[in-house]
Amino acid sequence: MVKDEISEKIEKALNYGLEYSKKAGAEYSEAFGLNQRSFNFQLEKNLPKHNIGILHGMAFRVIANNALGFAYTSSFNESDIKHTVDSAIQNAKTKKPDSDLKEFPTPAKSLSDLPLDEKLFNISNEEVASAFEDLITEDLPKNLFFLQAMGILGTGDSFLKNSQGIDIHDQDAGYGGGVGFLSVHGFPNYDFHFEGARKWGNIDGVSIRNIAIDKTLQLAKPRTLSLAGKYPIIIPPDGSYGLMGGLFTILNVLLRGDKAFRGETPYSDRIGELIAPDNFSLIDNPHHPDMIPSASYDGEGIPTQETALIDKGVLQTYYLDTYYAGKLNMESNGKATRGGGLFGGNPVKSPPSIGSYSTVIEPGDSSLDEMLTETREGFMLKNFMGIHMSDFSSGRFSVTGGGWYIKNGEIQFPVQDITISGTIPQLLKDIDLISKERKKGLNNEVPYLRVSSLDVTAKKMDFKIRFGVKIMKLLVNLRLMKNPFA
Amino acid sequence: MIKMTEDLINKVFKILENHNITYSDIRTENSLMTQIRTVNGKVEQSSTGIESGIGIRILKDNLWGFSYGPLEKHEDIIQMALQANRMNVKHKKIDFNLAETKIVLDKFEGEQKKKIEDVGFDEKINMTLEADKAQEDEKIKSRTTVYREVLRRMTLATSEGTKIDYNVPYVMMYSISVAREGNDTIEGRCRIGHMGGVEIVDVRTPQQIGDKAKERALEGLKSPKVKPGKYPVVLDGTLNHLFSHEAAGHSAEADFLLTAGVLRGKLGKRIAAPDVNLIDDGSMIESKGIKTFGYLKYDDEGVLGQKTFITKNGVLETYLTDRATASHFGLKATGNARAEAYNVPQIVRMTNTYIAPASNPMKPDDLLELTGNGYLMMQGGGGQVDPIKGTFNFGVAELYEIKDGEIGQRYRPTTLAGNTMETLKKITGISPEFDDPLDSIGFCGKDGQSAPVGVSGGWMAVKNIVVG
Numbered sequence: 001m002v003k004d005e006i007s008e009k010i011e012k013a014l015n016y017g018l019e020y021s022k023k024a025g026a027e028y029s030e031a032f033g034l035n036q037r038s039f040n041f042q043l044e045k046n047l048p049k050h051n052i053g054i055l056h057g058m059a060f061r062v063i064a065n066n067a068l069g070f071a072y073t074s075s076f077n078e079s080d081i082k083h084t085v086d087s088a089i090q091n092a093k094t095k096k097p098d099s100d101l102k103e104f105p106t107p108a109k110s111l112s113d114l115p116l117d118e119k120l121f122n123i124s125n126e127e128v129a130s131a132f133e134d135l136i137t138e139d140l141p142k143n144l145f146f147l148q149a150m151g152i153l154g155t156g157d158s159f160l161k162n163s164q165g166i167d168i169h170d171q172d173a174g175y176g177g178g179v180g181f182l183s184v185h186g187f188p189n190y191d192f193h194f195e196g197a198r199k200w201g202n203i204d205g206v207s208i209r210n211i212a213i214d215k216t217l218q219l220a221k222p223r224t225l226s227l228a229g230k231y232p233i234i235i236p237p238d239g240s241y242g243l244m245g246g247l248f249t250i251l252n253v254l255l256r257g258d259k260a261f262r263g264e265t266p267y268s269d270r271i272g273e274l275i276a277p278d279n280f281s282l283i284d285n286p287h288h289p290d291m292i293p294s295a296s297y298d299g300e301g302i303p304t305q306e307t308a309l310i311d312k313g314v315l316q317t318y319y320l321d322t323y324y325a326g327k328l329n330m331e332s333n334g335k336a337t338r339g340g341g342l343f344g345g346n347p348v349k350s351p352p353s354i355g356s357y358s359t360v361i362e363p364g365d366s367s368l369d370e371m372l373t374e375t376r377e378g379f380m381l382k383n384f385m386g387i388h389m390s391d392f393s394s395g396r397f398s399v400t401g402g403g404w405y406i407k408n409g410e411i412q413f414p415v416q417d418i419t420i421s422g423t424i425p426q427l428l429k430d431i432d433l434i435s436k437e438r439k440k441g442l443n444n445e446v447p448y449l450r451v452s453s454l455d456v457t458a459k460k461m462d463f464k465i466r467f468g469v470k471i472m473k474l475l476v477n478l479r480l481m482k483n484p485f486a
Numbered sequence: 487m488i489k490m491t492e493d494l495i496n497k498v499f500k501i502l503e504n505h506n507i508t509y510s511d512i513r514t515e516n517s518l519m520t521q522i523r524t525v526n527g528k529v530e531q532s533s534t535g536i537e538s539g540i541g542i543r544i545l546k547d548n549l550w551g552f553s554y555g556p557l558e559k560h561e562d563i564i565q566m567a568l569q570a571n572r573m574n575v576k577h578k579k580i581d582f583n584l585a586e587t588k589i590v591l592d593k594f595e596g597e598q599k600k601k602i603e604d605v606g607f608d609e610k611i612n613m614t615l616e617a618d619k620a621q622e623d624e625k626i627k628s629r630t631t632v633y634r635e636v637l638r639r640m641t642l643a644t645s646e647g648t649k650i651d652y653n654v655p656y657v658m659m660y661s662i663s664v665a666r667e668g669n670d671t672i673e674g675r676c677r678i679g680h681m682g683g684v685e686i687v688d689v690r691t692p693q694q695i696g697d698k699a700k701e702r703a704l705e706g707l708k709s710p711k712v713k714p715g716k717y718p719v720v721l722d723g724t725l726n727h728l729f730s731h732e733a734a735g736h737s738a739e740a741d742f743l744l745t746a747g748v749l750r751g752k753l754g755k756r757i758a759a760p761d762v763n764l765i766d767d768g769s770m771i772e773s774k775g776i777k778t779f780g781y782l783k784y785d786d787e788g789v790l791g792q793k794t795f796i797t798k799n800g801v802l803e804t805y806l807t808d809r810a811t812a813s814h815f816g817l818k819a820t821g822n823a824r825a826e827a828y829n830v831p832q833i834v835r836m837t838n839t840y841i842a843p844a845s846n847p848m849k850p851d852d853l854l855e856l857t858g859n860g861y862l863m864m865q866g867g868g869g870q871v872d873p874i875k876g877t878f879n880f881g882v883a884e885l886y887e888i889k890d891g892e893i894g895q896r897y898r899p900t901t902l903a904g905n906t907m908e909t910l911k912k913i914t915g916i917s918p919e920f921d922d923p924l925d926s927i928g929f930c931g932k933d934g935q936s937a938p939v940g941v942s943g944g945w946m947a948v949k950n951i952v953v954g
Contacts, residue, residue, distance in 0.1 A: 006556065006559070041573075043577055044741075044744065044745045045744065045745040045746070046579035046580040046744070047579075047580055047744050047745070048549065048573070048574035048575075048576075048577040048578065049550070049552075049574070049831075050551075050570045050573045050574050051551075051552040051553060051554075051570045051831065052553050052566040052567075052569060052570050053553050053554040053555055053563075053566065053829060054554070054555030054556065054559065054562075054563075055554075055555075055829060056539075056555070056556055057537075059535075067529075068531075069532065070531070070532065070533040070534075071533060071534045071535055072533070072535035072536070073535065073536045073538075074536065074537055074538045074539055074556065075536065075538060076556075076558070080536070084535075084536070087534045088534075090607060091532040091533065091534060091607065094529075094532070094607050094608045094611055095529040095532065095611065096528070096529070098528065125569060125573065126573070129573050129576070136577075145746075147745060147746065147874075148745065182746055182874065187875075188746070188874060188875060189875065190746075190874060190875075226716070228713075228714055228715045228716075262525060262526060262627070262628040262664075263627040263628055263664075263666060264627065264628040264664050264671075265671075266669055266671060348535075349519070349533075349535055349537070350533065351531060351533060353531075385870040385871075385872060385877065385878070385879040385903075386869075386870050386879030386880075386881070386901055386903070388868060388870070389867055389868040389869070389870070389879070389880070389881030389901060391671075391672065391673045391899070392673070393628070393664040393671050393672070393673045394670070394671035394672055394673070396672075398714075398879075398900060398901035398903075398954060399879065399901075400877060400879045400903040400952075416875060416877070417875075417877050417903065417905065417952075419714070419879075419901070419903050419952055419954075421714055421900075421901075421954060425669075455714050455954075456714075457714040457715060457716075457903075457952050457953075457954060458952070459716045459904075459950075459952050461905055461908060462905075462908050462911075464911075465905070465907055465908055
């Protein structure tokens with residue numbers, strides 16, 4: 001594909017910076033550049049907030065005096081590029097030499113052949129907006145209101161070059177759309193559904209909309225409860241890695257090689273040990289043909305690979321980049337990520353660090369129906385709040401979510417404001433059922449998981465507030481007041 | 487590189503004049519950022535960077551259009567903003583006008599007693615390593631310290647004639663100690679920051695920051711877990727701020743309220759206990775001698791930062807607004823339009839937010855006595871709120887039992903959760919004595935944007951809340 005003017009400027013600036021870094025005293029150097037175009041479709045109830053933009057920048061990583069330095073800029077000017085490279089070298093030289101630091105990686109052949117849909121580069125913004133309009137409808141069931149529709153299409157050119165000969169020009173594209181609805185059947189509750197794809201036409205706005213409506217109706221009229229005790233909990237796929245709070249994102253952090261090396265995770269020095277039930281397998285798959293984070297090379301230019309982190313309950317490895325792989329006497333498995341990406345953040349502003357691509361949990365031999373049948377009293381919960389406040393060293397969490405109350409093997413009614421607490425290592429051990437059925441999310445494909453016992457705390461909403469909502473509904477039905485959610 | 491010159495401003499406005507535009511604003515940025523991260527006595531990461539570009543926002547046919555990109559591509563960016571506006575108009579169901587504001591020609595330069603650019607990189611590394619060293623202990627298995635500085639250099643120009651140059655410095659530092667005994671692991675954190683220069687580390691030294699993180703981790707390790715349940719609590723100033731910001735403040739943001747939200751339609755109504763004044767104060771430049779993290783001379787629409795009573799005596803007085811939502815709801819612009827950088831549009835954000843007593847100030851000891859038996863919760867550690875359902879969840883780093891009005895045993899870090907509307911009405915007492923604002927800095931996340939916020943507040947008693 002033809003490079004546009006900004007990509008040409010970026011490549012020229014990177015070549016200039018690499019050349020200059022040799023003269024300026026860098027032993028090894030690496031240059032990364034990004035030219036990312038995005039179209040954001042956003043409609044919040046009555047308020048359209050579409051925007052279009054270009055995110056660009058260049059970052060230099062150098063090894064000087066056997067230490068690492070990093071700096072970035074958005075300016076193409078030669079003097080600014082020189083200044084940025086000088087800053088990176090100064091950063092490096094101010095540090096103490098690091099004997100564990102090795103030169104940057106050398107070129108290696110990609111292990112994947114990710115498809116690229118050129119249509120995403122050529123499609124007009126109007127055509128994209130028109131496709132996203134399928135997310136919106138005025139024909140909604142009673143007491144259901146449109147809350148928000150969002151769509152994003154991102155296309156990008158990224159460049160990674162280093163003094164060891166790596167010269168990668170990667171083009172990437174993806175799009176995604178989602179919609180949320182608000183139910184006021186009882187106390188207000190809402191839910192969203194979002195899907196993404198790397199090929200134009202692989203997601204369908206009408207289908208996303210219908211799933212979002214179903215999800216919202218399933219959570220309609222939630223109740224609050226007063227209780228404190230231990231209960232079995234079913235975690236649906238969007239509770240594990242959902243957009244609105246995935247509990248298992250804590251596990252991904254605990255499996256990072258840098259944390260394992262520093263002893264900052266309960267999984268340090270535990271490779272080969274059974275840490276989960278023997279039917280639990282967790283894989284990082286950067287080669288999924290239709291997941292947004294998929295990539296052929298990681299942030300350092302290492303070919304990405306499919307990696308089983310946990311296989312049949314046994315810890316196999318950690319998420320590793322070259323540096324921490326070296327520290328742990330292991331090989332990098334291509335998990336250096338630059339943050340950000342097509343759906344937000346700015347990958348230029350931070351050096352590569354360890355992360356995950358798309359998480360796959362293998363299916364089990366149970367089913368959601370069986371899990372429900374096996375639950376005498378418990379909950380199925382998702383949409384957790386407070387995950388970012390968890391202890392990412394011990395895996396301790398205390399999060400508040402919503403979902404459904406289960407009694408005698410059947411879903412009884414939707415609930416909200418249910419707080420569960422525990423630690424991820426214990427939760428992992430307490431998984432007693434894994435479903436055959438899985439759902440694909442933006443960066444995951446996981447089954448339903450049942451945890452045999454978790455601490456649950458909840459407080460019933462005050463009578464005054466519950467009564468107030470009832471009065472409000474009555475007044476709205478009698479047309480004596482305008483529905484504040486309409 | 488192309489600078490934000492009068493020529494560029496005039497050129498952009500000249501092109502926009504031909505497109506029948508009601509209003510437009512241009513933000514150009516050329517900000518400097520530095521970050522140093524040390525782990526276990528070594529500099530793990532150090533980076534410096536310049537972030538520059540232009541964001542153009544237009545109001546045409548009563549709706550916005552926004553675009554951003556490199557300064558060199560400003561002509562394309564104008565076209566993209568117009569295109570975004572056309573697509574917005576296609577989905578038009580609402581008309582935006584702008585609340586009146588004064589035209590401003592000004593420069594704001596945040597005061598730095600020890601300028602960021604005058605302190606050498608090696609000195610900053612040494613400070614970070616000093617905090618790292620302070621965390622050393624045989625039970626501390628991992629020590630992380632981060633020093634971060636931002637010099638936000640931005641120009642705002644509007645088609646109405648406002649032009650403001652901002653030069654705002656922020657410095658922050660935090661340490662995370664991880665203590666381990668057997669398979670038991672626990673984190674302790676300490677974070678400080680202010681709007682200003684590197685002088686902040688003279689107020690609270692790197693040694694003190696590292697010590698505090700270590701102390702929280704070690705104390706946490708030997709403390710028992712609290713039994714999850716519903717308890718009466720006293721919240722310290724950091725949690726006053728966290729509750730005011732996360733639970734109450736977000737619910738009062740007018741852009742959320744265009745869509746839904748628990749405070750919709752409640753202007754003029756009682757939403758909190760009679761003694762609750764919920765305040766957002768962008769004009770508060772200092773608290774206890776510290777430059778506040780949420781101070782704004784002007785917001786990113788050029789509206790003066792100001793003290794806003796969201797509630798007075800428990801009654802909802804106003805929402806927090808930008809110019810468009812102020813006009814929509816018939817309110818005054820409260821100076822809360824903020825954008826993280828040139829590449830995102832202005833949205834309604836808080837500044838320095840806290841709850842103060844309206845008429846019955848109490849002392850911290852009185853609050854403990856009033857509570858009798860329950861928990862004292864100190865050092866908020868982040869939070870999350872659902873402004874539609876009105877529920878919240880906060881982290882708490884230090885937790886103490888209150889027994890017969892006295893502070894007792896310490897417990898492990900935990901969380902508290904509740905419902906905003908319910909909790910606002912269950913506030914039984916508030917102290918006007920602010921805790922140290924250094925402990926209450928934060929970066930508020932909304933719509934993918936981050937904004938520095940503060941401040942602190944006095945202690946506050948709540949009848950009951952879910953703990954653990």
